[in-house]
Amino acid sequence: MASHSDRRRFLKRGGALASFVIGTVRSLRGQTPAREAILKDSLAYGQPSPFDNTIRRTLGQATAISDTALTTPLQDLDGIITPSGLHFLMDHVKGVPDIDSKQHRLLVHGMVDHPLIYTMDELKRLPSVSRIYFLECNANNRPIRGPNGESVQNVHGRTSCSEWTGVLLSALLNECGVQKEASWIVAEGSDANKYTMSIPLAKAMDDILVAYAQNGEPVRPQQGYPLRLVVPGWEAIRSVKWLSRIKVVDQPYMAWHESGNNADTIPNGKGLWYRFEVGPNSVITRPSGGQRLPGRGFYEITGLAWTGGGAVTKVEVSVDGGRSYKEAALQQPVHRFAHTRFRFPWAWNGEETVLQSRCTDERGEVQPTVAEAAKNLGVPPDYFYQADHFNGVQPWKVNRDGSVQNALFL
Amino acid sequence: MASHSDRRRFLKRGGALASFVIGTVRSLRGQTPAREAILKDSLAYGQPSPFDNTIRRTLGQATAISDTALTTPLQDLDGIITPSGLHFLMDHVKGVPDIDSKQHRLLVHGMVDHPLIYTMDELKRLPSVSRIYFLECNANNRPIRGPNGESVQNVHGRTSCSEWTGVLLSALLNECGVQKEASWIVAEGSDANKYTMSIPLAKAMDDILVAYAQNGEPVRPQQGYPLRLVVPGWEAIRSVKWLSRIKVVDQPYMAWHESGNNADTIPNGKGLWYRFEVGPNSVITRPSGGQRLPGRGFYEITGLAWTGGGAVTKVEVSVDGGRSYKEAALQQPVHRFAHTRFRFPWAWNGEETVLQSRCTDERGEVQPTVAEAAKNLGVPPDYFYQADHFNGVQPWKVNRDGSVQNALFL
Numbered sequence: 001m002a003s004h005s006d007r008r009r010f011l012k013r014g015g016a017l018a019s020f021v022i023g024t025v026r027s028l029r030g031q032t033p034a035r036e037a038i039l040k041d042s043l044a045y046g047q048p049s050p051f052d053n054t055i056r057r058t059l060g061q062a063t064a065i066s067d068t069a070l071t072t073p074l075q076d077l078d079g080i081i082t083p084s085g086l087h088f089l090m091d092h093v094k095g096v097p098d099i100d101s102k103q104h105r106l107l108v109h110g111m112v113d114h115p116l117i118y119t120m121d122e123l124k125r126l127p128s129v130s131r132i133y134f135l136e137c138n139a140n141n142r143p144i145r146g147p148n149g150e151s152v153q154n155v156h157g158r159t160s161c162s163e164w165t166g167v168l169l170s171a172l173l174n175e176c177g178v179q180k181e182a183s184w185i186v187a188e189g190s191d192a193n194k195y196t197m198s199i200p201l202a203k204a205m206d207d208i209l210v211a212y213a214q215n216g217e218p219v220r221p222q223q224g225y226p227l228r229l230v231v232p233g234w235e236a237i238r239s240v241k242w243l244s245r246i247k248v249v250d251q252p253y254m255a256w257h258e259s260g261n262n263a264d265t266i267p268n269g270k271g272l273w274y275r276f277e278v279g280p281n282s283v284i285t286r287p288s289g290g291q292r293l294p295g296r297g298f299y300e301i302t303g304l305a306w307t308g309g310g311a312v313t314k315v316e317v318s319v320d321g322g323r324s325y326k327e328a329a330l331q332q333p334v335h336r337f338a339h340t341r342f343r344f345p346w347a348w349n350g351e352e353t354v355l356q357s358r359c360t361d362e363r364g365e366v367q368p369t370v371a372e373a374a375k376n377l378g379v380p381p382d383y384f385y386q387a388d389h390f391n392g393v394q395p396w397k398v399n400r401d402g403s404v405q406n407a408l409f410l
Numbered sequence: 411m412a413s414h415s416d417r418r419r420f421l422k423r424g425g426a427l428a429s430f431v432i433g434t435v436r437s438l439r440g441q442t443p444a445r446e447a448i449l450k451d452s453l454a455y456g457q458p459s460p461f462d463n464t465i466r467r468t469l470g471q472a473t474a475i476s477d478t479a480l481t482t483p484l485q486d487l488d489g490i491i492t493p494s495g496l497h498f499l500m501d502h503v504k505g506v507p508d509i510d511s512k513q514h515r516l517l518v519h520g521m522v523d524h525p526l527i528y529t530m531d532e533l534k535r536l537p538s539v540s541r542i543y544f545l546e547c548n549a550n551n552r553p554i555r556g557p558n559g560e561s562v563q564n565v566h567g568r569t570s571c572s573e574w575t576g577v578l579l580s581a582l583l584n585e586c587g588v589q590k591e592a593s594w595i596v597a598e599g600s601d602a603n604k605y606t607m608s609i610p611l612a613k614a615m616d617d618i619l620v621a622y623a624q625n626g627e628p629v630r631p632q633q634g635y636p637l638r639l640v641v642p643g644w645e646a647i648r649s650v651k652w653l654s655r656i657k658v659v660d661q662p663y664m665a666w667h668e669s670g671n672n673a674d675t676i677p678n679g680k681g682l683w684y685r686f687e688v689g690p691n692s693v694i695t696r697p698s699g700g701q702r703l704p705g706r707g708f709y710e711i712t713g714l715a716w717t718g719g720g721a722v723t724k725v726e727v728s729v730d731g732g733r734s735y736k737e738a739a740l741q742q743p744v745h746r747f748a749h750t751r752f753r754f755p756w757a758w759n760g761e762e763t764v765l766q767s768r769c770t771d772e773r774g775e776v777q778p779t780v781a782e783a784a785k786n787l788g789v790p791p792d793y794f795y796q797a798d799h800f801n802g803v804q805p806w807k808v809n810r811d812g813s814v815q816n817a818l819f820l
Binding site for chain 1: 452453454455456457458459461462465466467468480486487488489490491492493494495496497499509510511512531535536537538539540573574575622623625626627628630631632633635636696704707708709710712741743745751753755
């Protein structure tokens with residue numbers, strides 16, 4: 001590996017970049033003490049209304065595998081941007097590393113001609129891109145038995161969507177010179193566990209971001225500050241937080257974190273390995289489980305759709321339990337690999353009914369019902385209580401008293 | 411004016427809406443005390459890294475008219491979304507009203523057939539739209555003498571950009587039935603000052619939003635919680651916060667707040683009244699005043715452009731003080747009435763130079779230099795130290811030691 005001074009020499013030769021750091025504006029410089037005082041708290045950095053103190057991340061409830069998720073309150077949100085403070089979070093019990101971005105480094109090495117170490121300031125001098133991308137945990141949408149399975153937050157709140165800014169990973173790999181035998185990368189975080197994931201080189205050279213900003217400001221600590229890999233359309237377990245190392249290799253590493261997360265044992269005893277892409281998915285967020293319609297009349301039905309297949313091209317809504325569907329309006333512009341807000345006008349006649357939505361993506365792939373998903377996989381429907389990668393249609397039953405409940409396995 | 415029970419009757423007759431309210435999901439319901447404990451603080455609602463504690467709003471410095479702005483740290487931000495906690499804020503010294511959204515009402519009355527009162531829950535049942543729009547104070551970009559005029563945050567930080575969600579004002583006006591003699595609306599906030607602004611009816615029937623969400627979550631208190639008028643492309647003084655009343659009228663009201671903010675006295679003694687639209691504008695945010703380039707070599711020049719004329723169609727960057735310009739890349743998709751991020755690759759040779767940008771909008775209007783702006787208005791260039799509505803080109807001088815300074819009136 002090149003040391004920092006080696007790197008300087010290489011860069012001088014290559015003429016690509018000076019290795020010095022850009023200066024920081026001292027925003028608070030020159031403030032009088034009285035002014036400093038006024039810069040504290042919500043004046044310097046604003047906060048939500050205390051009257052909305054139920055709009056919070058909550059603990060994911062008693063799924064078969066994990067109970068450590070903090071979920072996004074989808075039922076309370078609008079549009080397609082998730083506020084960074086409400087972005088879902090897995091495995092928070094393992095702790096968030098306390099990283100000073102000035103000390104942070106990214107090493108790119110392995111099967112490359114010129115291994116390089118980047119400081120944050122060096123990364124920020126490179127050509128940048130901003131894209132709106134969703135992230136989704138592979139355990140999202142997994143049905144939950146009992147009352148905890150009622151809310152869209154508990155069942156579907158392991159997905160969020162942000163405007164990410166950073167450098168294309170391909171730009172860094174091109175600068176380092178990937179050797180022709182290489183076929184995978186291994187990305188590692190600087191958390192205590194050294195979280196590690198394997199990713200095919202083809203994806204790395206395509207659209208993966210090395211992101212330093214989320215919704216305008218630096219990536220939040222819980223989301224990987226100061227640097228996160230953002231792998232568009234793929235299960236979020238690949239989007240390595242606190243990114244400190246990219247090794248270019250010629251095979252996947254089957255690292256500890258991925259061996260558990262990749263394997264998907266099905267009833268015939270076989271395992272499904274390395275499922276990357278999120279399937280076409282959608283869910284109605286309002287009205288949804290746990291809410292109550294105060295009476296008959298007009299309601300806008302709204303929700304989110306997303307797919308690892310690129311752009312959502314169509315969302316259909318059924319207000320009669322799937323017997324008939326009509327197309328919903330999609331919030332424009334539709335971004336590839338982003339949450340897509342859909343809206344559908346509905347007049348409730350006061351009778352019992354079931355509301356559900358169905359996503360179609362740019363490849364023509366259609367979100368399945370639970371029965372279809374089970375048939376496709378050759379498993380009984382309640383297999384999905386234990387399974388990852390579930391993207392079945394979510395039905396919400398509206399009762400005559402206006403209460404709404406999860407109708408998936410009623 | 412119709413009382414709430416009148417409204418119910420009207421709605422029953424009209425068949426448009428039931429007047430009941432949608433139930434709220436109790437996100438925290440059913441948590442054990444141990445779980446409640448873990449929902450506090452940054453787990454329930456995440457915060458930025460303490461290592462970035464200089465990325466804050468700061469007090470706008472000593473402008474001729476007002477010193478009460480909290481400005482957005484544009485030099486530290488990426489992409490086009492401004493984090494809600496860093497959205498600029500004027501007149502914060504007058505206080506933010508402490509409004510419970512459950513008690514809040516919006517009255518629409520005046521020259522309408524059916525005056526109506528809306529609760530927040532009633533508004534949220536109506537068809538909604540989400541749009542990415544900038545807001546900009548009319549005092550933004552005003553040059554500041556002395557060292558406080560050095561940073562892009564101090565000079566240009568009175569503009570921010572959010573994804574706003576709400577109901578089109580036209581939908582509410584149509585429901586109330588605007589009478590044909592009407593030509594203006596007067597919008598009033600529920601702050602102690604009852605901030606009031608007049609807006610032509612044509613704009614109200616076009617694209618004005620009655621917004622209840624900003625970047626996914628409820629509008630922040632400092633931005634108008636729970637309801638804000640968002641007037642796309644117009645100076646932000648029209649986007650009334652804490653909106654509680656819309657009166658349909660047949661003339662502007664010249665209310666206290668607008669008489670001061672509208673009048674723009676020019677040297678010949680005449681006043682310019684009712685300037686609404688923001689002109690085409692842009693500024694380089696990195697590198698910008700107060701920063702220091704650590705050495706020659708490659709830098710991405712980046713900044714923001716915006717216009718009240720609709721979409722930004724072109725941003726040109728000059729790295730030689732305006733002698734020549736080249737087109738910058740615009741972040742896609744470009745949203746009308748939104749910040750547009752531009753990016754431009756630059757190799758600094760270590761010599762003294764001046765960097766500046768120039769915006770062209772969909773109407774073909776081009777951002778002027780200070781000299782051009784002064785000539786257009788028939789005033790001397792330093793008139794703009796006192797003036798609102800300034801959108802002149804911002805030059806940043808790069809010195810040989812890498813320091814960057816405001817070159818507007820050097």
